[in-house]
Amino acid sequence: RNVIEYAADSENTIEKDVTAYDFPACQIYCYGPLLHTVQMANIFRDSKTFVDMKLKKAPEKTIEEFDAFMESKNNTPSDDDVLQFVNDHFDEKGTELEVWTPTDWKENPSFLDNVHDPDLKQWGADLNAIWKDLGRKMKEDVSKNPDYYSIIPVPNPVIIPGGRFIEFYYWDSYWIIRGLLLSEMQDTARGMIENFLSIVQRIGFIPNGGRVYYWGRSQPPLLTAMVKAYVDFTKDDLFAINALDVLEHEFEYFINNHTVQAKGHNLVAYRDSSTGPRPESYREDVESAKIFDTEEAKEAYYSELKSAAESGMDFSSRWFINSDGTNTGNLTQTKTRSIVPVELNAILYWNAKMIAEFHSKADNVDKVQEYEAKAHKILEAIQAVLWNEDVGAWLDYDLINNKPRNSFVPTNLAPLWVKAYNISDSQKISTAVLKYIEENDLDTFPGGVPNTLIQTGEQWDYPNVWPPMQYILVEGLDNLGTPEAKNLSARWGQRWVKSNFEAYRETRSMFEKYDAEKFGGHGGGGEYDVQKGFGWTNGVIIEWLAKYGRELSISGNTDGAAPSKSLISLLGVATVALIATVAGRYI
Numbered sequence: 001r002n003v004i005e006y007a008a009d010s011e012n013t014i015e016k017d018v019t020a021y022d023f024p025a026c027q028i029y030c031y032g033p034l035l036h037t038v039q040m041a042n043i044f045r046d047s048k049t050f051v052d053m054k055l056k057k058a059p060e061k062t063i064e065e066f067d068a069f070m071e072s073k074n075n076t077p078s079d080d081d082v083l084q085f086v087n088d089h090f091d092e093k094g095t096e097l098e099v100w101t102p103t104d105w106k107e108n109p110s111f112l113d114n115v116h117d118p119d120l121k122q123w124g125a126d127l128n129a130i131w132k133d134l135g136r137k138m139k140e141d142v143s144k145n146p147d148y149y150s151i152i153p154v155p156n157p158v159i160i161p162g163g164r165f166i167e168f169y170y171w172d173s174y175w176i177i178r179g180l181l182l183s184e185m186q187d188t189a190r191g192m193i194e195n196f197l198s199i200v201q202r203i204g205f206i207p208n209g210g211r212v213y214y215w216g217r218s219q220p221p222l223l224t225a226m227v228k229a230y231v232d233f234t235k236d237d238l239f240a241i242n243a244l245d246v247l248e249h250e251f252e253y254f255i256n257n258h259t260v261q262a263k264g265h266n267l268v269a270y271r272d273s274s275t276g277p278r279p280e281s282y283r284e285d286v287e288s289a290k291i292f293d294t295e296e297a298k299e300a301y302y303s304e305l306k307s308a309a310e311s312g313m314d315f316s317s318r319w320f321i322n323s324d325g326t327n328t329g330n331l332t333q334t335k336t337r338s339i340v341p342v343e344l345n346a347i348l349y350w351n352a353k354m355i356a357e358f359h360s361k362a363d364n365v366d367k368v369q370e371y372e373a374k375a376h377k378i379l380e381a382i383q384a385v386l387w388n389e390d391v392g393a394w395l396d397y398d399l400i401n402n403k404p405r406n407s408f409v410p411t412n413l414a415p416l417w418v419k420a421y422n423i424s425d426s427q428k429i430s431t432a433v434l435k436y437i438e439e440n441d442l443d444t445f446p447g448g449v450p451n452t453l454i455q456t457g458e459q460w461d462y463p464n465v466w467p468p469m470q471y472i473l474v475e476g477l478d479n480l481g482t483p484e485a486k487n488l489s490a491r492w493g494q495r496w497v498k499s500n501f502e503a504y505r506e507t508r509s510m511f512e513k514y515d516a517e518k519f520g521g522h523g524g525g526g527e528y529d530v531q532k533g534f535g536w537t538n539g540v541i542i543e544w545l546a547k548y549g550r551e552l553s554i555s556g557n558t559d560g561a562a563p564s565k566s567l568i569s570l571l572g573v574a575t576v577a578l579i580a581t582v583a584g585r586y587i
């Protein structure tokens with residue numbers, strides 16, 4: 001089934017870290033006058049459309065004809081001229097892919113047996129069926145003529161997020177793969193993981209998504225966790241052992257290319273190694289960069305934006321540092337490279353632990369010690385720089401002002417998810433974290449915990465709620481293991497399932513993001529319309545239908561959110577409790 005073999009047991013096959021020049025298609029899709037001219041002509045409502053179109057002729061020939069075209073138009077073509085050039089030289093977007101029905105798809109995967117409420121069971125079956133809509137396979141021509149496409153060839157079919165996202169996305173795939181495993185689609189899940197392994201072997205790391213124009217940035221590195229999920233489900237330890245070379249390479253890539261120093265410790269921050277605006281949002285970046293006077297300042301700004309994209313949270317006040325050292329402001333104050341992010345460090349700790357675990361399966365004693373030692377060092381740094389005893393949570397660290405950033409983001413609790421803390425401190429951490437949650441009113445939102453408490457219009461800010469973040473919070477609290485933390489975890493998990501169900505009942509759609517303020521409301525804002533499909537959303541719901549399905553019922557479907565502190569002080573505790581009870585809001 002492989003077009004490109006994933007050489008699991010070959011000698012070290014990883015040759016290099018990529019540069020844009022390794023992709024001939026990059027001269028069209030990643031940088032240069034042709035990209036600039038087309039994207040600035042504003043032909044397409046969504047800038048991503050152009051960079052997903054197939055070339056009709058080889059890149060070099062297209063560039064030659066573009067140069068001639070520009071000369072014939074005195075270097076000032078009208079938008080209609082540019083449209084004509086695009087029509088003459090490119091095919092529609094998405095022609096490289098065909099819809100693919102996963103060959104291992106099953107009508108009644110056993111997770112459905114765990115779901116007792118008939119409406120939820122039907123919904124689970126509907127979600128399982130959506131995998132067939134999201135399956136994509138590359139046409140044969142892609143591996144024969146890769147230079148004609150922006151897509152990165154991979155050997156096996158994939159499940160895509162959906163909507164405008166018609167290729168794989170790195171971190172999305174973690175929740176997709178977990179959902180696939182629960183849907184008993186092990187071959188599809190393994191195929192996707194093998195794609196990622198083959199990409200690390202060819203390119204040296206995994207780009208943000210499956211397009212050459214993402215070449216300068218990755219996303220939160222969850223490949224090792226995908227392998228762990230696969231092995232936990234299948235008990236196929238050999239798969240993990242065979243992947244170790246590649247997993248180590250990805251780990252070292254992140255450490256070597258992302259390390260920063262804070263308070264005498266080595267930690268990691270997001271970064272990008274390309275130049276210029278994001279190709280898929282080129283015009284948007286050029287427009288917002290206009291406030292910068294010099295090319296150097298614009299370039300630095302583009303780097304900050306692409307680094308934010310590497311985090312997966314593009315864009316958010318989480319990455320703003322204004323002149324006062326706070327996070328009020330706008331996109332142009334994005335300073336991602338100067339912020340040490342809690343979850344990236346926690347994930348790398350987790351990766352080191354999992355690599356050590358896989359080595360222990362192969363009795364590689366020295367390697368176990370090596371990776372345990374690496375994990376220990378990261379844990380020490382997380383503890384010393386990011387854990388904040390006073391606040392009761394881990395906080396991102398601002399390298400410009402040398403101080404913690406005391407503002408809520410779900411990732412402030414990411415160490416709970418990956419157990420990046422001393423387990424013996426669980427009770428103390430539980431007390432601190434639950435106080436932090438109460439002080440930030442996080443249990444009061446009917447549509448889930450928002451990504452920040454600041455409304456900027458950016459898509460990773462209030463009131464948007466994102467499935468991977470709900471997952472990190474809910475699984476983190478569950479891991480913490482105290483009765484209070486587990487109780488809150490179950491309440492949030494079940495509220496999320498019910499709210500997603502309400503949205504589905506009303507619209508028959510699954511969304512990439514939702515609305516904290518409205519039970520059953522979907523998200524918005526940012527630079528593109530809210531997308532439907534949706535890979536990670538479905539993955540998280542399938543997992544939680546399996547987890548809570550026996551106890552969950554949607555009769556009288558309500559959110560179960562606690563009243564906010566401001567509402568309590570306005571009306572008095574007794575009145576609010578009465579209203580809430582009458583409205584059936586407590587579960």
Ligand SMILES: OC[C@H]1O[C@H](O[C@H]2O[C@H](CO)[C@@H](O)[C@H](O)[C@H]2O)[C@H](O)[C@@H](O)[C@@H]1O
Nearest residue numbers: 161165169172208280281309312313314
């Ligand atoms: O085109 C704008 C941005 O789109 C992607 O980001 C969003 O969708 C991804 C796929 O679901 C998701 O992984 C990411 O977290 C979202 O913010 C893309 O990843 C960005 O690089 C791109 O600039």
